[in-house]
Every structure is written in C-alpha cells, then in structure tokens.
Amino acid sequence: MKTVMRKYMNMRNVARAGAILLVAFWACEDPEYITAVPNPQPSGFSANFLFVNAAPDAPSLDMYINNVKTGTSAAFGAGQTGYTNVQITSGGAGGFTANTNIRAKASSGTIGGVLGSSDVIYRAGNNNTNNFAAINGARYTLFALDTISRPKPVRKLNASNFGDTTFFNPLTGTYISVVEKAALPPAQRAKVVPIGVVPLGASDPGGVRFYLLRDNYPAFTSPNTTQSAIRLVQASPRNYTEPLWVRLNPVSTGSIISLGTSVPYILSFANPNGTANFTPSVGSRTVTGTGINFTLQNTNIASVPNDYRIEVSKDAGFTQIIYTSDPVQFLLDKVYTVVIRGVEGGTGNRALGATVVQHN
Numbered sequence: 001m002k003t004v005m006r007k008y009m010n011m012r013n014v015a016r017a018g019a020i021l022l023v024a025f026w027a028c029e030d031p032e033y034i035t036a037v038p039n040p041q042p043s044g045f046s047a048n049f050l051f052v053n054a055a056p057d058a059p060s061l062d063m064y065i066n067n068v069k070t071g072t073s074a075a076f077g078a079g080q081t082g083y084t085n086v087q088i089t090s091g092g093a094g095g096f097t098a099n100t101n102i103r104a105k106a107s108s109g110t111i112g113g114v115l116g117s118s119d120v121i122y123r124a125g126n127n128n129t130n131n132f133a134a135i136n137g138a139r140y141t142l143f144a145l146d147t148i149s150r151p152k153p154v155r156k157l158n159a160s161n162f163g164d165t166t167f168f169n170p171l172t173g174t175y176i177s178v179v180e181k182a183a184l185p186p187a188q189r190a191k192v193v194p195i196g197v198v199p200l201g202a203s204d205p206g207g208v209r210f211y212l213l214r215d216n217y218p219a220f221t222s223p224n225t226t227q228s229a230i231r232l233v234q235a236s237p238r239n240y241t242e243p244l245w246v247r248l249n250p251v252s253t254g255s256i257i258s259l260g261t262s263v264p265y266i267l268s269f270a271n272p273n274g275t276a277n278f279t280p281s282v283g284s285r286t287v288t289g290t291g292i293n294f295t296l297q298n299t300n301i302a303s304v305p306n307d308y309r310i311e312v313s314k315d316a317g318f319t320q321i322i323y324t325s326d327p328v329q330f331l332l333d334k335v336y337t338v339v340i341r342g343v344e345g346g347t348g349n350r351a352l353g354a355t356v357v358q359h360n
Contacts, residue, residue, distance in 0.1 A: 055145055073107040081358075099133065103121045105120075122284050138214055140213065140215060154198060163198075211284070217360070233266055245318065246260045251309060254301060262316070312352070322352060
C-alpha cells in the first residue's frame with residue numbers, strides 16, 4: 001500500500017512540475033505579432049473606397065477590402081472611375097469604426113520586385129500588419145506608390161551604437177546611417193532623404209506600399225457657376241529631394257491656376273529642417289484629417305468648363321517643363337485629384353504623366 005501511495009505522490013508531483021514548466025514556457029515565449037482580422041459581427045456600416053495605381057514598374061493591380069476584390073483593375077497610371085461602397089464590421093469606440101483589411105494583388109501573375117508573389121498589405125504601424133480603422137460613411141482614396149524595387153527599410157545606428165535616423169540614398173538605392181551620411185560628398189549628401197528611426201521588428205517588406213487619404217469634400221457656393229474642387233498628389237519619385245511645380249495652363253482663354261509650388265514627392269518624408277515628418281517611419285502612410293485638402297478653383301467660365309493642360313516643371317518659372325498633358329476639363333461642383341506619377345525620362349509603366357481622378 002505504501003508503495004502504491006508513493007507512486008501516486010510521485011506522479012502527482014511530476015504532473016505539477018509539468019504544469020509549472022508549461023506556464024513558464026508560455027511566460028518566456030517571444031511575443032507574436034498578431035494580424036488583426038475584421039470583426040465578423042454585422043454592423044450595417046459601410047465606407048467608400050477608390051483605388052489609384054501610381055507605382056512605377058508595377059503591373060495592373062486589384063484592390064481587396066476584407067479579402068474581397070473591390071472595383072475594377074487599375075493599370076499603372078489609372079484610377080477606378082468611382083467609389084465602391086463596402087460593408088464594414090463594427091469595431092472601435094461606439095461601433096463607428098471598423099477593423100478593415102486592405103491589400104492589393106496583381107491582376108495576373110505576381111507583383112514582382114521585392115514583394116515577388118506577395119501582396120501589398122496595408123500596415124497601420126511600424127512593426128505590425130494591423131488593419132485600417134475605417135469610419136462609417138467615410139470616403140477614402142487608396143494609392144499604390146513607390147517602385148517595386150524599393151528596398152526593405154533597415155535599422156541604422158549612430159556613432160554611439162544607438163538606433164538613429166535611417167536615410168535613403170536615391171543615387172545608390174540603399175539605406176545609410178547618420179555616420180555614413182556625414183562621410184558623403186556635399187552634393188550627394190544633399191540628396192539623401194530621412195525616413196525616420198526604423199524600429200526593431202519593422203514589418204515593412206519594401207516594394208510597393210499604400211498611401212491612404214480620407215476625402216473630405218469642400219462646400220461649394222450656391223449658385224456655383226465657376227468652381228470645381230482639386231487637390232494635388234505628387235506621386236512621382238523622380239527625385240526625393242527635388243520638388244516639382246504643377247499648374248493648369250488654359251488652352252485659349254482663362255487664367256493659369258497653380259496646383260502646387262515646390263511640391264516634394266508625397267513619400268519623401270522630409271521637412272525643411274531635414275527631419276522625417278511621417279509616422280510610422282515605415283509601412284503605410286495614412287492622412288485621414290485635413291493634411292491634403294481639396295481647394296476650390298475657378299475652372300469654369302459662366303458655367304462652361306474651360307480647357308486646360310496640366311504642366312509639370314522643375315522650376316518656378318516653368319522654363320524646365322518636363323510634362324504637358326492633353327487638354328482636360330474640370331466640371332462644376334465636381335471633385336478631382338490630380339496625381340503626378342511616373343519618373344522623368346521613363347517609358348511604358350514608368351512614364352511621367354498626370355492622372356485625373358474624378359470623385360463624384
């Protein structure tokens with residue numbers, strides 16, 4: 001009997017020790033990065049999405065919202081012709097925001113480049129693949145930007161071996177540290193771009209990525225006989241540190257309309273003081289406030305739309321024009337985004353040009 005009891009006690013001790021070890025294993029295990037998924041609970045809420053492909057070298061892309069193809073395919077330089085209303089699930093405070101999964105896939109084959117066969121995934125933070133918090137009733141335009149060959153961001157250290165600002169050198173296509181930047185010749189140093197401190201565990205794989213804007217329409221005067229609303233997105237990574245000037249030049253009558261002066265690449269991240277101005281420093285970029293507004297412009301004469309050519313120049317005097325569009329019109333009470341895309345001197349799906357997106 002004593003032998004049986006002793007064996008029973010030993011077995012109970014082994015079981016207890018195993019449980020303790022299992023708890024300790026769980027406690028010491030490295031944390032996972034968990035990809036959030038949409039709340040499956042129906043909400044009756046919806047948001048509106050429109051997709052523009054402005055990524056040089058990228059193939060035709062399809063937008064997927066919550067793993068469902070949304071809208072038409074978009075070749076490089078093309079945008080969808082209207083919003084797609086997407087049912088979203090409840091998730092945020094009060095149930096008015098939704099955990100929305102956004103990605104883009106090649107319409108056929110693969111995206112290629114750094115991503116290879118992987119999708120472009122919206123990443124809400126530096127070191128996760130969390131989804132976008134869509135708002136019920138809101139309108140969003142999603143841009144695919146950057147080239148398929150953009151290298152994966154690399155964490156760089158300063159002379160004291162602490163994490164510090166990483167810089168992108170567009171002349172070599174590589175990331176460099178503050179120490180390496182200081183060693184460059186002045187002319188080359190002036191062209192490097194700060195992207196911020198790349199955190200440990202950064203999830204940005206490089207290649208094409210998203211830029212997302214919330215579309216807040218301005219109020220038109222009533223009656224309106226002259227105005228449309230236009231905003232500019234400078235999506236040409238021709239030079240990360242050299243800005244562009246963009247204007248509407250009337251074909252015959254009317255006045256020149258400036259759309260942007262000394263406008264940098266939308267993902268150049270650089271303030272005039274040379275510091276990064278985007279958060280997160282890697283991953284997707286999102287502007288949901290009033291960072292890039294539509295501006296009311298007098299593009300019609302007595303309710304008749306005027307003809308304009310979009311001109312892109314490397315100088316304020318427009319003596320170095322690098323692109324001129326065919327005549328375009330901007331209609332009364334309509335809302336537009338003019339997207340400058342491609343690269344100077346590029347051809348095919350790298351050609352410099354302008355895409356006019358009509359939102360309503």
